[in-house]
Structure formats: structure tokens, C-alpha cells
Amino acid sequence: MAARTAAARNKSEIRNLKSEIPRRSTLDLDRLIHERLRLGIVSALAVNDRLTFNDLKGLLQTTDGNLSVHARKLEDAQYISCEKTFDGRMPRTEYRLTAAGRRAFEKYLAHMEAILKAVRD
Amino acid sequence: MGAPEPIHAHAIDNIRFIRDTMSRATQFTALPGWGGVLMGVTALVTAAVSGPPDDSLRWVLVWLADACVAAAIALGAMAMKARRAGTPLTSAAPAHRFALAYLPPLIAGIVLTPVFVLGGLMARLPGCWLLLYGAAAATGGAFSIRIVPILGLCFMALGVVAFAVPAAWGHWFMAAGFGGLHIGFGLVIARKYGG
Numbered sequence: 001m002a003a004r005t006a007a008a009r010n011k012s013e014i015r016n017l018k019s020e021i022p023r024r025s026t027l028d029l030d031r032l033i034h035e036r037l038r039l040g041i042v043s044a045l046a047v048n049d050r051l052t053f054n055d056l057k058g059l060l061q062t063t064d065g066n067l068s069v070h071a072r073k074l075e076d077a078q079y080i081s082c083e084k085t086f087d088g089r090m091p092r093t094e095y096r097l098t099a100a101g102r103r104a105f106e107k108y109l110a111h112m113e114a115i116l117k118a119v120r121d
Numbered sequence: 122m123g124a125p126e127p128i129h130a131h132a133i134d135n136i137r138f139i140r141d142t143m144s145r146a147t148q149f150t151a152l153p154g155w156g157g158v159l160m161g162v163t164a165l166v167t168a169a170v171s172g173p174p175d176d177s178l179r180w181v182l183v184w185l186a187d188a189c190v191a192a193a194i195a196l197g198a199m200a201m202k203a204r205r206a207g208t209p210l211t212s213a214a215p216a217h218r219f220a221l222a223y224l225p226p227l228i229a230g231i232v233l234t235p236v237f238v239l240g241g242l243m244a245r246l247p248g249c250w251l252l253l254y255g256a257a258a259a260t261g262g263a264f265s266i267r268i269v270p271i272l273g274l275c276f277m278a279l280g281v282v283a284f285a286v287p288a289a290w291g292h293w294f295m296a297a298g299f300g301g302l303h304i305g306f307g308l309v310i311a312r313k314y315g316g
Contacts, residue, residue, distance in 0.1 A: 007162040028256050034135075036138070038137065039135065039138065039142075040138070040142045043138075043139045043142040043143050043146070044142055044143070044145075044146035045146075046143065047143045047146050048147070048215070049148055051146070059142070059145055059146055060142070109136075109139070112132045112136050113134055113136075115128060115129055116129055116131040116132050116136075118132065120128075
């Protein structure tokens with residue numbers, strides 16, 4: 001009887017531990033990247049050396065205003081860099097992922113994987 | 122109020138979104154639909170001019186001239202489409218990946234053409250060209266919209282059949298592939314993928 005109670009207590013402790021890992025991971029999440037559009041911007045730039053404003057707008061199916069606001073937030077955090085040039089008379093804005101941005105993206109991915117692993121285990 | 126979403130479901134959804142975005146961000150989308158249609162039209166004209174393969178150098182040269190015209194149309198139309206989208210080809214990573222996968226089978230075709238001519242297999246060039254052009258579209262298409270590898274497989278199938286039928290039918294297969302497939306798929310790309 002005592003052995004069964006101890007086993008139940010152990011199971012309960014393991015359950016608590018499992019639920020604790022994802023909770024802690026969520027709290028540690030990089031909120032800047034977690035937002036859907038910003039996550040899209042960073043993901044797209046992770047596989048391209050550079051992308052123009054129009055590339056990102058078409059890829060993420062968003063509006064000029066929305067993209068500008070979210071790109072600016074990533075730029076302010078120095079996760080992406082922005083370069084404005086002229087192509088003939090047309091203004092051209094290009095974005096690149098910075099080293100800090102790539103690190104933050106990798107950390108975010110690791111978080112997501114940790115959550116899944118905790119649930120699987 | 123619905124039940125809160127489990128956190129692992131949210132993580133799976135996020136990872137799926139990241140993977141999907143990364144995959145679409147590496148696609149080469151500057152393929153010219155209208156350019157394809159125009160290439161198809163020049164191929165139909167060339168098939169009418171060349172007639173059946175007759176083991177003459179004239180037949181090969183007529184088709185090589187069309188290949189040069191088609192390449193010029195494709196490059197010009199691609200540059201125009203990419204420029205319209207605000208992404209010059211020279212700076213687009215997807216374009217580089219597409220070119221790297223697309224070119225090797227084409228180079229194989231360029232090498233095999235004189236081999237077929239000198240080996241007395243000139244009349245079998247339609248099968249060789251269709252097969253290798255299809256292979257180029259299928260491999261390059263791995264970095265592009267899904268319709269491109271399908272186009273490649275259609276070309277390859279046509280090439281295989283062209284090897285099996287009498288060589289005198291070669292110009293019909295050239296017309297069906299470089300003409301018909303280019304026009305058909307070109308129209309779909311133009312309507313669905315922005316020109």
C-alpha cells in the first residue's frame with residue numbers, strides 16, 4: 001500500500017515537472033520574434049541573404065503599413081538591418097538578418113523544440 | 122469560450138509556419154508565363170520550318186537557332202518579371218539556386234548534341250533534347266513553384282516516347298513539347314503566378 005502511494009507521488013511529481021518545462025519555456029520566449037508576422041520576416045530572411053520590402057510583402061501576404069511597423073520593431077532590436085537605395089528612380093528597401101537576429105531565431109527554434117520534446121518525453 | 126490550446130499544439134503550429142515560410146521564401150517565382158507562351162510559338166514555327174528530322178545539318182541548325190531565340194526570350198522575360206516584382210535576378214538567392222539546379226542537364230544536352238550528330242544519331246536528337254530539357258525543369262523546379270517540376274516530368278515523358286517511335290515523327294514531338302507544353306504551362310503560370 002505504502003509502495004503504491006510512493007509510486008503515485010512520483011508520477012505526480014514527474015507530471016508537474018513536465019508541465020513546468022513548457023511553462024518556463026513560454027515565459028522565456030522572445031516575444032519580439034514570437035509575433036506571427038515578425039516570425040515570418042525572420043524565417044524568410046534566415047534562408048535568404050537579403051530580401052526586398054516587396055519580396056516580404058508578397059511572401060507574407062501583408063500590407064505596406066503592417067510590414068513597415070513590424071520590420072521597424074525588428075530593426076530597432078537590431079535583429080534585421082535595412083538598406084535603402086535607388087533602382088533608377090525607384091526607391092528600394094532591402095532587409096538582411098543580423099548575427100543577433102540569427103541567434104535569436106535559433107534560440108526561438110530551440111525553445112519550440114524543447115516544448116515538443118518535453119511533451120513527447 | 123473554447124478550451125485553451127495546448128502549448129505543444131501552438132509550438133507545432135509555429136514550427137509548421139516557420140517551415141512553410143522558409144520553403145516559400147526559397148522559391149524562384151520569376152518564371153515568365155508569357156515568355157513561355159512566346160517560346161512555344163517560336164517552337165511551333167520552327168517545327169513547321171524544319172520538318173521531320175532528315176539527318177541534315179540544316180535541321181539541327183534550325184532548332185539550335187530556335188534554342189538561342191528561346192533562351193533570349195526566357196532571360197529577357199525573367200528579368201522583366203523580376204524587375205516588376207522589385208527583385209532583380211542578380212540579387213535573388215532563389216534565382217541562383219534555380220540556375221544551379223537547372224543548368225547541369227542543359228549542359229549535358231549541349232555536350233550530347235555533337236555526339237549524336239557525329240555518331241549518326243541526328244534523327245534521335247528530339248528525344249535527347251526533350252528528355253534533358255525536362256530533367257532541367259524537374260531539377261530546377263525543386264526550387265520553384267510546383268508546376269515547374271510537373272512541366273519537367275511531362276517533357277521527360279515526351280522524350281522517352283520520342284525515342285520509342287519512328288525518328289521521322291521527331292518534329293511532331295518537338296512541336297508538342299517545346300511548342301505545346303510551353304504554351305499550355307506558360308498560360309497557367311501567367312494567370313496564376315503574376316505574368
